[in-house]
Amino acid sequence: MELLRLGAVGEERPYVRAADGTVHDLSSVTQETGGDIDGAFLAADGIARTRAALEGGDLPVADVEGLRIGAPIARPGAVVCIGMNYAAHAAESGSEPPKQPIVFFKHPNTVVGPDDDVLVPRGSAKTDWEVELAVVIGKPARYVETDEDALACVAGYTVSNDVSERAFQIEESGGQWSKGKCCETFNPLGPALVPADEVDPTKLGLRSWVNGEPRQDSNTADMVFSVAALIRDLSQYMVLSPGDILNTGTPEGVALSGRFPYLKAGDTMELEIDGLGRQQQKLAQA
Incomplete structure (x- = not known):
């Protein structure tokens, strides 16, 4: 479903x-x-x-041919993100794997449909892609103590692209990452919300391509902190509410590594996660 x-x-x-x-x-x-x-x-x-x-057969069949796919969650209250949650990505960023989850936020208005255009910000030279498993919260998570209770707070999962502008994030940040994370259209989400009881978040393959060329190819089994561990940790410092989105980090293979060029207008990103679907965005100039 x-x-x-x-x-x-x-x-x-x-x-x-x-x-x-x-x-x-x-x-x-x-x-x-x-x-x-x-x-x-x-x-x-x-x-x-x-x-x-x-x-129960209570829902009418719909003709949806040609309809745009929107983000599967309307009006998220918060988009909470985790940095460097794959050891190889931390290494390509020049860092050791974190001992505690690195937390940052994206403005909720960054969330767009999975196939909507992504805008390269004015003055950007370092726009980057990041395929991520997104967790959608279904029940309040407050001072959660066990993995079982943490996962009980999850409504479902979807595909997220945590688009980033690295110069804004690192060189012009003032010590925080949000300038490079909150540009408009910087969080394509979807195509669908798959219920939590139909997904094993511990072993999902996730991949990305730019202009048809492979970039990222990893598995959530390589996360430094699991979905359950992240929810437990975050719930000690904040209340996660129904409809909130948790981006769980990206694996190696981004432009920040120096192995690939940064994005420019006209490029195409494609991302997929096993069982959760595929998304594609074209880059346009803001």
Whole structure:
């Protein structure tokens, strides 16, 4: 089962794709919490209610041919990100693997659809790609103590591109990373939200390409901190709320390594994670 939001920017509607590939209108389920796939929907057992409605034959089949794919979560309250969470990526960045999770934030308005254009910021010379497993929170995570309780807070998973501008991030940062992470369109998300009980986040292959050439090829088994460990740690310092997004870090193979050129207008990025789908963006000048 995959939860989708399809339609023009600002006009997305909720859908669900069944295991047989049929897409169904989800409006009858989401209308109880405001009409969209968002934090309120997830907090009200939206995924369980969707599954029950789908299995009960209560959702009409929808014709979605030609509709744009939007981000699978509407209006995330926070986009929490983890840096250097793969040892090889830390090494290519010139650092040792961290002993504690490195945390930074992206502005929620960076989130766009998985195939929307990504804008190269004005004055940018070092725009970079980062394929990441994104965790979507379904229940509040507050002072979580066990891995089991941490994973119980997860609604599902999706594909994220943590696009970065390295000069803004490192050379013009003032000591923080946010300048290089919060440019408009810098977080393509999707195509779908796959429920947590259908995903094993500990062994997912993730890959990226630029202009058809391979860049990243790794597995979440190589994470320094697992999804459960990240949620446990973060919950000691902040409350993660339903609808929040957690970007769990990127593996080696980015332009920051010096092995590949940075992105420019006209380039194309492609990213995929096993079982979660594929996204593609073209770069355009801001």
